[in-house]
Amino acid sequence: MLETRIRELLLDARDRCAQAGINADFNFHRERSGLIRLGNSSVALSTSEELTRLDVSVQDGRRTGAYSLNADVTSREQLDAALEQAKESCRAALPKDYDPIFCTVKEPVDESRGFDPALETLSSEAKTELCSKVIKQLKPLGHYDFSGSWSSGSTEMYLVSTANRNEAYRKLTDGRLVIVLKEQDKKWELQVERTQKAANAFTPEDIVAQFRAMLPVYEKNPGYRTQIGRQRVLFGPQAVAELASLAMWSGFNGRGWEEKRTFTANLKPGDKVFSDSVSLVDDPDNTDVFSMPFDFNGFRRRRFPVVTNGLLTALCYDSGSAAKYGRQPTGHDLGNWDLCLAPGKAGAGLAAGLKLAGNALYIPHLHYIHLPDPTQGQFTGSSRFNAMLVKDGSFAAPLVSTRVTDTIPNVLSNVVAVSSKTVPVNVSSTYDRRSPEAMSMPEYLLCDNVRINDVADGF
Amino acid sequence: MVNKTYSDARTFTEHKENLVTNTVSVVGREVRSGLERMAGSGCSFADARFYDEDRAQTLMLRDGNLEVNAGTLERGIGIRVLYKGAWGFAATGDLSQVSATFDRALTNARAAALLPGFPKTMGPAQPVQGKYEPPVKRDPFDVPLEEKLGLLKDVDTALADKSVAHRAVTATFQRRRVFYWNSEGTAIDRKALNTFGMILAMAPDKDGRMQRRSVELSSDGAGTRGYEWLSDPVCFAGHAERVKYELGQIVAAEPLPAGKRDLIILPGQGFLQVHETIGHALELDRILGYELSFAGGSHVRPEMVGTLRYGSDKLNCKAGVVPNSPGTFGYDDEGTPQHEYFLIKQGILVNVLSSRAGLAEANAKAGKTVVTRSGAAARSCAFYRTPIDRMTNINIDYGNDGSLDDIIAATSDGIIVDVPVSWSIGSNREHFHFGCEIAWEVRDGKRGKVYKNATYHGHTLEFWNSLDKVGAKPTWRLQQVPNCGKGEPNQIMELGHGIPVMRFANVLVGEKE
DSSP states (O other): OOOHHHHHHHHHHHHHHHHTTOEEEEEEEEEEEEEEEEETTEEEEEEEEEEEEEEEEEEETTEEEEEEEESOOOSHHHHHHHHHHHHHHHHHSOOOSSOOOOOOOOSOEEEOTTOOHHHHTOOHHHHHHHHHHHHHHHGGGTTEEEEEEEEEEEEEEEEEETTOSOOEEEEEEEEEEEEEEEETTTOOEEEEEEEESSTTSOOHHHHHHHHHHHHHHHHHSOOBOOOSEEEEEEEOHHHHHHHHHHHHHHHSBHHHHHTTOSTTTTOOTTSBOSOTTOOEEEOTTOTTSOOOOBOTTOOBOOOEEEEETTEEOOOBOOHHHHHHHTOOOOSOOOSOOOEEEOOOSBOSSHHHHHHHHSSEEEEOOEEEEEEEEGGGTEEEEEEOTTOEEEETTEEEEEBOOEEEEEEHHHHHTSEEEEBSOEEEEEOOBOSSSOBOOEEEEESOEEEEEEEEEEEOSOO | OOOTTSSSHHHHHHHHHHHHHHHHHHHHHHHHHHHHHHHHTTEEEEEEEEEEEEEEEEEEEETTEEEEEEEEEEEEEEEEEEETTEEEEEEESOGGGHHHHHHHHHHHHHHHTTSOOSOOOOOOOOOOEEEEOOOOSSOGGGSOHHHHHHHHHHHHHHHOOTTOSEEEEEEEEEEEEEEEEETTSOEEEEEEEEEEEEEEEEEEOTTSOEEEEEEEOEESSOSOOSHHHHTOTTTTGGGHHHHHHHHHHHHTSEEOOOEEEEEEEOHHHHHHHHIIIIIGGGBHHHHTTTTTTTTOOOSOOGGGTTTOBOSOTTOOEEEOOOSSOTTOOSBOTTSOBOOOEEEEETTEEOOOBOOGGGHHHHHHHHTSOOOOSOOSOEEOSSTTSOOEEOOOBEEEOOOSSOOHHHHHHTOSEEEEEEEEEEEEEOTTSSEEEEEEEEEEEEETTEEEEEEESEEEEEEHHHHHHTEEEEOOGGGOEEEEEEEEEETTTTEEEEEEEEEOOEEEEEEEESOOO
């Protein structure tokens, strides 16, 4: 549970609001973050941030106001100042034409199983040492340069509201290492990444081995420029994660569906949306993910199927959308979900995927993906790291930058095979506050009829 | 909120200034002590940025409901030290920990120095004592919330119509006061104030696809940046009727047919074209490979500066200083005075967006001197983020090809596009795909029908070399960007782009199977 001094301060604020008849909730966030950035085979930057934030929301009937403080929020003076700002915003607010759903911590939560003290304090020296070992083993093999980043740290979240006396607390550690190997003359880039829940999650040898497995194809073959048109594509886990995220946003968010802005706008639960082999679930109990046990409206999050065997199962509603459209919130007042694409029946291991693919493009990452038309689920993005031509079940050549522009429904309705093994894909963002997020994705997804609409001159 | 114990705003302002001065003098003493201590610990450079106030307010009406009514305040200090050519950074919101934060920054730098690369140096610089504040008539944070909401509600009412399915009106205000000190004796007191606004309307077309039309608060680069800008109907509220009208045209339109046509880009779209395919590509940290693991690299290499034909002779691009822009800040986050310089001159790449520590490395990699002076592009979004190479005002000079009508009259088969819907760019900024809210056909010198689902794509150098018309001064608009993302840890930065109407020859538009 949260440090006693801060907890008592927040509970005192909650109780004072409750006594004064003010509906308020307090969302405390503390991070201890450390990051090293690699650039040009060196550590270009080493940072650490110790930050506390407090979000205060006040609701008075149909009026709401909010205020956030990122400073030393562990004093009563600061906390009260934030509360006054939120109250003033609420007082002057325009009333909504529906009844907002007030934040209520539905069940007490005290979740620290994802916390590893050693990862919280993982030093820049230790990170530098591991990266040095990787670089020293690989750099002599070619004209290579290394870049990347390694972020790790701890996050605490604590939520209370005047609706009841429940408290929700979560503390966890997370880390993500990304190393990019760039061939300095030919300009191709290979990438290896690792997600951490504990300090000793991987070794330099693991990383070196993964690079070594890819290097011969890149070193021995020129970049391959594929034909524009529809092709068979073997997507890797990061690309699948991008597609799954876009599917959630442009297909299964309740507000978008209510407002006819999703590609599912004309569908209802039970309708066919994807191939039978596709099942999407938001599952905080999955061991690959970082598990967000409650949302910012106090909803206790549990397994939430969205697509089951290709059929639309349910839509996701945050409290605001649920209130506006008369639905029940589903625990999605969050920026970061625990999204999982269920494993399929195809063989485990990339080699099995290659054999199934026969001749295809292997695209493990989709860079800078965006949605030209969300109502069709149309997306566009380009290949980047580790992309290769697959010929007769083997990697044959590196792919130059290749653009995919298609629709989510088309790609996920043309699934040929889904790996029976899943891997964690770390999609954490550090915009604003530390927000660990990982997804559980099959290690490959083989799809037919994927539209390639542009091929660059180089990598 | 105005404290009512003070009889007038001026007295209160003076009181606030005194409080700030007292806090700054306390923090400043600790910082100066820390800077001296770092110098004594072997650091070749150190600096500190104290954000005494970093305030924001966001208001959003969606379909008439106030769905976002939020304020934020950030306050703290970020410290950066350069030890044996390696950077360490640390930040805290606890101002009792200034000294300890210096120590953490040094520890981080020592760790970084264990895996050294090209040693960073700051190069020579004269100490600067400076102040900057943007032109503002009315501070948005002194405007009562009721008044702001009244303005947004009026716009929302103007948008409300049975032809509009969904609508959104948004205003965001930022106010920042940053004190900067470094170990060379530089001390800067800098204020920032930004006002952003957006009007958006959506409606389904006959195929059931949701279409949108929007406008963002922009300027001609002059004027002031306060609430008076947003509340001027000519600048903001007055666009609601046009947004609604053009949305009606879009939903009745046919999709843009695929093909190769001349492409006329209005400033509302041109800013993103410049942002993604010139601005990011010319950030020196990307060029040097320090952004590869996240944002990506650049197709530009240091040795190309001075020789690369980036675009046609008509392309003149500057890092500019524009009075009314979020990309104008007086001094960057390492104290370099902002100044104007060409990035691309008559189509030739002549400079990049830089900060002090990247110059020596760029010149070494180029094997010649390609950059001589910091481009004052070291920018950080918050006290808890370290400065990185960022865009400022990346502007295209207006040309001599007349008005939009003149350019249309000179076009036999073209498309006009405005306002991005989507943007996807290759990792080295070498190719791109953009979707736009609206397109108009141009046939035989006349603007014709509207098209929906407009997209175009191309390769950066080929595209900029096809630039064949650049509009005159009246076509030039300063577009604000409130949300440029970059860096690890991630940073969102605000900046500006001054853009004229531009025409490009033979561009791939629309989606072809």
